[in-house]
Amino acid sequence: MIDLVGYGAFFLTTALIFSLVTLGLNLQWGLTGLFNVGLAGFVAIGAYTSALLTTPDDPARLGGFGLPILIGWAGAMVVGGIAAALTGMATLRLRSDYLAITTFGVAVVVQLVALNAQKLTGGPFGIGFIPRPFGSLAETPLLFNLSNLAVVSAVALIAYLALEHLSRSPWGRVLKALREDERAAISLGKSARFYRVQAFGVGGAIMALAGALQAHFTGFIAPDNYLPILTFQVWVMLIVGGSGSNLGAVVGSILVWAIWAGSGTLTSVLFAPEQQARAASLQIVAIGVMLCVILLIRPNGLFGDIPRRPRLGKRAKAAAAKSSSGS
Amino acid sequence: MNETVLDVRNLEAGYEPGVPIVRGASITVGQGEIVVVLGPNGAGKSSFIKAIAGLVPISGGTVLLDGKDITAAPAHTMVRLGLAFVPQTENIFPLMSVEDNLRVACGILERREIPGRIEEMYAAFPDLVRQRRTAAGNLSGGQRQMLAVARALIVHPKVLVLDEPSAGLSPKFVSMVFEMLTGIRKSGVTILLVEQNAKAALAIGDRAYVLVEGKDRHEGIASELWNDPIVAELYLGQRPQHQKGGMA
Amino acid sequence: MSLQFIVDGLLTGSMIGLGAIGVTLTYSILRFSNFAHGDFMAWGTYATLAVVSAIGAIVGKVAPIAPLSFGWPLLVALVVGMAFTALLALLLDKVLFSRLRSQGQAIIVVMASFGASMALRSLLEFTFTSRPTYFSRAIQIAMPVGFGIRVTPDQIALLLLTAILVLGVHLLMTRTQTGRSMQALSQNAALARIVGIDVARVVRVTWIIGGALACVAGVMIGILVQIRPFMGFDMLLPMFAAAILGGIGSIPGAVLGGLIIGFAEAGAVQLIGAEWRAAVSFIILMAVLFVRPIGLFGVRER
Numbered sequence: 001m002i003d004l005v006g007y008g009a010f011f012l013t014t015a016l017i018f019s020l021v022t023l024g025l026n027l028q029w030g031l032t033g034l035f036n037v038g039l040a041g042f043v044a045i046g047a048y049t050s051a052l053l054t055t056p057d058d059p060a061r062l063g064g065f066g067l068p069i070l071i072g073w074a075g076a077m078v079v080g081g082i083a084a085a086l087t088g089m090a091t092l093r094l095r096s097d098y099l100a101i102t103t104f105g106v107a108v109v110v111q112l113v114a115l116n117a118q119k120l121t122g123g124p125f126g127i128g129f130i131p132r133p134f135g136s137l138a139e140t141p142l143l144f145n146l147s148n149l150a151v152v153s154a155v156a157l158i159a160y161l162a163l164e165h166l167s168r169s170p171w172g173r174v175l176k177a178l179r180e181d182e183r184a185a186i187s188l189g190k191s192a193r194f195y196r197v198q199a200f201g202v203g204g205a206i207m208a209l210a211g212a213l214q215a216h217f218t219g220f221i222a223p224d225n226y227l228p229i230l231t232f233q234v235w236v237m238l239i240v241g242g243s244g245s246n247l248g249a250v251v252g253s254i255l256v257w258a259i260w261a262g263s264g265t266l267t268s269v270l271f272a273p274e275q276q277a278r279a280a281s282l283q284i285v286a287i288g289v290m291l292c293v294i295l296l297i298r299p300n301g302l303f304g305d306i307p308r309r310p311r312l313g314k315r316a317k318a319a320a321a322k323s324s325s326g327s
Numbered sequence: 328m329n330e331t332v333l334d335v336r337n338l339e340a341g342y343e344p345g346v347p348i349v350r351g352a353s354i355t356v357g358q359g360e361i362v363v364v365l366g367p368n369g370a371g372k373s374s375f376i377k378a379i380a381g382l383v384p385i386s387g388g389t390v391l392l393d394g395k396d397i398t399a400a401p402a403h404t405m406v407r408l409g410l411a412f413v414p415q416t417e418n419i420f421p422l423m424s425v426e427d428n429l430r431v432a433c434g435i436l437e438r439r440e441i442p443g444r445i446e447e448m449y450a451a452f453p454d455l456v457r458q459r460r461t462a463a464g465n466l467s468g469g470q471r472q473m474l475a476v477a478r479a480l481i482v483h484p485k486v487l488v489l490d491e492p493s494a495g496l497s498p499k500f501v502s503m504v505f506e507m508l509t510g511i512r513k514s515g516v517t518i519l520l521v522e523q524n525a526k527a528a529l530a531i532g533d534r535a536y537v538l539v540e541g542k543d544r545h546e547g548i549a550s551e552l553w554n555d556p557i558v559a560e561l562y563l564g565q566r567p568q569h570q571k572g573g574m575a
Numbered sequence: 576m577s578l579q580f581i582v583d584g585l586l587t588g589s590m591i592g593l594g595a596i597g598v599t600l601t602y603s604i605l606r607f608s609n610f611a612h613g614d615f616m617a618w619g620t621y622a623t624l625a626v627v628s629a630i631g632a633i634v635g636k637v638a639p640i641a642p643l644s645f646g647w648p649l650l651v652a653l654v655v656g657m658a659f660t661a662l663l664a665l666l667l668d669k670v671l672f673s674r675l676r677s678q679g680q681a682i683i684v685v686m687a688s689f690g691a692s693m694a695l696r697s698l699l700e701f702t703f704t705s706r707p708t709y710f711s712r713a714i715q716i717a718m719p720v721g722f723g724i725r726v727t728p729d730q731i732a733l734l735l736l737t738a739i740l741v742l743g744v745h746l747l748m749t750r751t752q753t754g755r756s757m758q759a760l761s762q763n764a765a766l767a768r769i770v771g772i773d774v775a776r777v778v779r780v781t782w783i784i785g786g787a788l789a790c791v792a793g794v795m796i797g798i799l800v801q802i803r804p805f806m807g808f809d810m811l812l813p814m815f816a817a818a819i820l821g822g823i824g825s826i827p828g829a830v831l832g833g834l835i836i837g838f839a840e841a842g843a844v845q846l847i848g849a850e851w852r853a854a855v856s857f858i859i860l861m862a863v864l865f866v867r868p869i870g871l872f873g874v875r876e877r
Contacts, residue, residue: 035682037610037689090864096682097608098864101815104610105857108812116850228808232693235686281700288694292671295687299678380769406771414769420762423755431755432770478770 009145011261012254016149016156017214019253022237023159023246024206030243030304031167032199033179034088035100038107039207039234044114044226045083046076046208047215051127052120054216061119061127069131073212080208085201092193107231114223126222130215148217155213156250159206163246166202175199229284233260236291242304251302260287330358332393332517333379333410333486339387340378347386348374350541354519356486361508361518363528363549366538367561372521373415375538376490379519380412381405393485407435411484415491418475421464425455425474428463432478448477451510469500476507480516487511489520493527505531529553537561578722580841586730586799588837589737593792594810595817595829596744597785603761603824604781605676607684608815611667612789613807614695615660619790620797620806621703623649623656627710642728644711645798653794657787664786665779667691673778692808699804707801710794733795740791741830744784748826753780761824809853813840816856820863822873831871835859 021043028034036042050072055064067075087106091099114121121127133151137144166172174195215221233256241252263286267279294301333356341347348371356362366372377383379390381402390398397408405412420428429448433441449456452473458466463474472492479487492508493501501524509531512518522528529535532549539561545552552558594616601609630648631637637646671691675684717725748754756777760767768774789807796806817836821828840855863870 033682035685037685090861094864094868097602097685098819098868100610100682100685101608101812101819102860102864104815105812105860109854109857112851112853229693232689235689239686278701278704281697284697285694285701288690288692288697291690292687292694295683295690296671296674299680299683382765382769402768403771403773405769412769414766417763417766420759420766422762423758427755427758431752431759431772434752434756434771482771 006142006145009142009149011257013145013149013152013217014214014261015254015257016152016250017210017217018234018237018257019250020152020156020159020210020213021207021234022241022249022253023156023163024203024210025234025238026243026246026249027163027166027206028200028203030238030245030249031172031179032175032196032203033096034196034200034203035096036103036200036203037100037231037235038087038103038105038110040226040228040230041103041107041110042080042084042204042207043211043214043230044107044110044223046080046211047221047225048114048121048127048211049079049208050076050212051130051215051221054131055127055129061122064127069133069216072216073209076208076212077205080211081201081205084204084207085197087204088197088200092197107226107228111223111226114226121223124223126220126225127215128220130219130221132216132219135219152213152217155209159209160246160250163206167246171195171198232284232288232291233257236287238301239291239294239299240301242301245301245303248301248303256287331355332358332360333519334391334394335379335388336391337388338375338378338385338390340374340383340385342374342383344384344386348383348541349378351388352538352541352543353388354536354543354546356517356519359512359515359517360533361512361520361531361549363525363532363535364519364521364538365525365528365535365552365558368523370538371541372538373490375541376412376488376519376521377414380410380488382412406432406482406484409485411479411482411487413475413479413487413489413492415494419463419466419471419478422462424460425463425466426459428474429478429481432481435482444481448481451480452477452507467500468496469503472496472500472504473507476504476511480511484516486517486519489518491521491523493522493524501527526553577845578724580838580845582724582726582730583844584838584841585734585834586795586837587840588834589734590792590795590799590833591810591813591817591836592830592833593737593740593788593795594807594814595821595833596741596826597789598814599818599821599823599825599829600757600781600785602818604757605672605684605778607672607676607681607688609785610685610688610811611692611695612785612814613809613811614692614699615664615786615789616793616796616807616810617699617802617804618663618695618793618807619656619660619786620793620802621699621804622659623652623790623794624708624710624797624802626652626655639711639713642715643732644713644715644727644729649710649794649798653791656794657790660790661783661786664782664789668778668782696804696808703804705804707803709801710798729798733798736791737795740788741826744788745826747784753777757781812853812860813856816860816863819868820859820870822870825870825872828870828872 021039025036025039028036052063053065053067053075054069054072056066058064087102088099091102115124134144134147137147178192178196237253237256238249240256241248263283267283268276271279335352335354337351337353338349339347339351340349352375354362354364364372364375374383378385381400385398389396392408392410395408397410400408420431423431426445429445430441433444436444454470455474455477458470463471466474492504496504505527508518520528529549529552535547535549535552536543537545537558544561545557547555594612598609598612601607601612627648630652637648639646671687672684675687715727715729717727719725748757756767756772757780759770759772760774760777764774793807813836817832818829820835821832836856836859839859840852843855844852
């Protein structure tokens with residue numbers, strides 16, 4: 001029973017960290033219509049930044065600086081936010097596809113740096129001994145898990161409330177307006193474009209914070225944690241929950257993580273150990289198909305608010321009509 | 328009136344389902360005629376003509392071309408059915424050469440017929456010959472309009488349908504375009520056009536319709552309509568707008 | 576530094592360029608960046624490999640065409656693989672992309688292509704495992720051609736094949752009615768329909784060309800490097816960068832962009848080490864976006 005509670009707390013902690021990433025993505029995509037297929041990169045930036053700042057000194061690499069955990073988290077948000085804002089700035093005037101490609105590139109490069117810049121990131125072996133908020137409780141796993149859950153819940157709740165507030169503020173309404181009409185958004189003045197960069201930056205900061213939380217929760221990070229599969233999982237979470245809805249982002253994350261963890265457990269029970277890598281790839285196939293099916297039949301997910309057919313200009317209409325005849 | 332070529336009955340059409348912009352408009356166009364559709368801004372003239380060309384979803388009514396029902400025909404089959412459309416704007420492919428603009432429209436012609444047909448268009452529009460290798464996006468406004476019309480004519484359409492051919496042109500080009508249309512009619516092509524520039528259009532047209540709120544409200548001989556008080560009234564109590572570039 | 580990077584750059588550039596043609600066509604005609612394009616490459620390569628094995632099982636061992644490392648079965652298999660990849664692209668368009676396109680939200684299609692990419696790649700991993708495999712394990716002797724450059728016969732053959740294919744696609748695009756229709760559709764979709772172009776048909780041709788070339792690029796990688804489920808996904812960033820560098824919609828641009836990135840990668844491998852190869856595309860991509868986002872041969876979007 002106690003085990004079950006412990007596992008439940010552990011599960012929820014992970015799911016809520018995912019929720020935080022999904023909330024960041026929802027600000028970028030759901031609210032602003034900015035497409036980020038490299039979010040794993042921003043999560044990794046947060047995790048590595050915080051790890052560098054807070055770990056004890058290690059002669060094999062830069063740092064660590066042994067700073068307090070909260071400073072690590074703040075640092076993660078700053079660095080992640082700046083990285084995202086720069087990415088947004090590069091593609092500000094261009095169609096969203098360019099942003100997608102650029103973020104994809106960011107993730108590739110972050111992965112490359114994590115693997116190869118040993119002096120900074122510890123290379124393929126990653127960084128260990130990342131201080132845990134309640135490390136002293138590690139002997140009583142239940143208490144440890146519950147206190148972790150409490151911290152992560154608190155952070156997720158703060159992020160949720162802040163984002164809810166933001167999306168109802170004038171700032172959020174401008175973002176939504178920009179989302180509805182990308183052409184207008186691009187042709188609008190500098191200030192409107194800057195709104196988009198802000199949203200992308202804040203979203204990136206939230207993702208980085210999630211990465212930092214995860215790093216301090218597990219105490220160990222490695223490049224493998226930040227492969228494209230992470231990006232993919234978070235996207236599925238947002239789409240299932242419903243783009244544009246913060247509640248959807250949280251619920252979708254918990255739901256998809258439950259499906260993911262459940263099917264993972266199932267494959268480990270059903271398949272022989274040597275077959276498990278293959279079974280795991282089948283798991284990804286299933287989730288990929290699920291994503292496509294949801295996009296096809298219920299693009300709003302559970303709680304989404306993006307109108308199915310946004311008001312289009314005549315040109316876009318002609319294009320839409322064109323493609324329907326092309327099916 | 329001659330034998331009817333284009334017969335549009337009670338046409339209803341609009342972009343959004345349930346929100347018709349064209350609400351039961353009917354017109355007929357006889358062989359060899361120039362028929363003008365006039366109307367105040369927002370009357371649905373452009374949507375009406377685009378619906379005929381298959382570009383706006385039709386929710387009711389019929390369009391007959393030479394007695395054949397073409398109501399639901401996809402836009403890309405219209406040239407084969409004998410209806411060629413010239414949009415108001417963006418009516419050329421800007422990055423393709425003038426010659427390729429003509430050639431790309433020849434999909435329904437026999438392969439061996441194409442070079443001769445292109446030369447015929449150059450003969451009819453000599454301005455285009457010198458520019459044949461130029462990217463169409465570099466042409467002047469009047470030349471673009473010529474290219475767009477030549478591109479429509481190249482496939483021997485029964486009916487040429489134009490959406491505001493004078494829009495955005497300088498007065499000199501406006502008169503040129505309308506002269507061109509009279510020339511085309513002489514060669515036996517039937518013409519249906521929508522115009523803001525009522526005076527210039529009525530000067531070359533045979534008959535005209537006035538479209539108001541998506542419905543045809545008045546019909547008459549073009550030359551008489553200019554002084555028709557009903558027309559003035561339909562134009563919200565004003566005379567059809569006088570444009571400086573009109574063919575006075 | 577050794578001049579060998581010229582050959583390496585040409586080869587890498589050819590692979591990237593062939594793939595980038597598909598990316599640039601999909602983007603300019605269907606108006607979305609297809610993240611599944613790399614996986615078309617991998618699927619085409621595995622399909623070709625499967626056909627080679629099948630032929631081997633039926634007719635027994637076939638001697639390679641001297642001095643190449645492969646025999647006629649690979650050529651036959653390549654043609655089958657190209658057809659298979661084209662069909663795969665058409666199928667994916669039918670069940671997924673075309674339906675989303677008709678809803679009018681281009682970026683949703685990008686999302687779907689990302690999901691499809693994950694599913695396709697993992698399906699390959701499931702079927703063939705992630706272990707690398709090869710068309711031939713024979714080691715070819717590289718011939719010195721002067722200036723310290725060495726080339727294998729396979730490399731020469733594949734460069735020739737690339738040149739022929741690129742020329743072929745270029746002629747198709749500029750000299751045929753189909754090619755003009757494709758240009759027309761990418762410049763103004765509504766007008767393309769008005770002038771009588773059957774959009775559905777042009778879309779099919781686009782997928783067929785893109786898919787078939789992706790397969791060739793994949794098989795090149797398979798012959799010269801190795802075959803892995805991730806082989807296409809790893810090419811995605813270079814291909815996108817090449818398409819953008821060349822100017823979206825431009826076939827010569829995509830090929831030239833591919834060659835530039837190929838040379839830059841080959842140079843970087845010599846100067847700073849192979850592990851940083853993947854960063855080259857990103858740096859070039861960022862430079863293009865900041866300096867000239869329309870690329871070398873591009874035109875401003877209307």
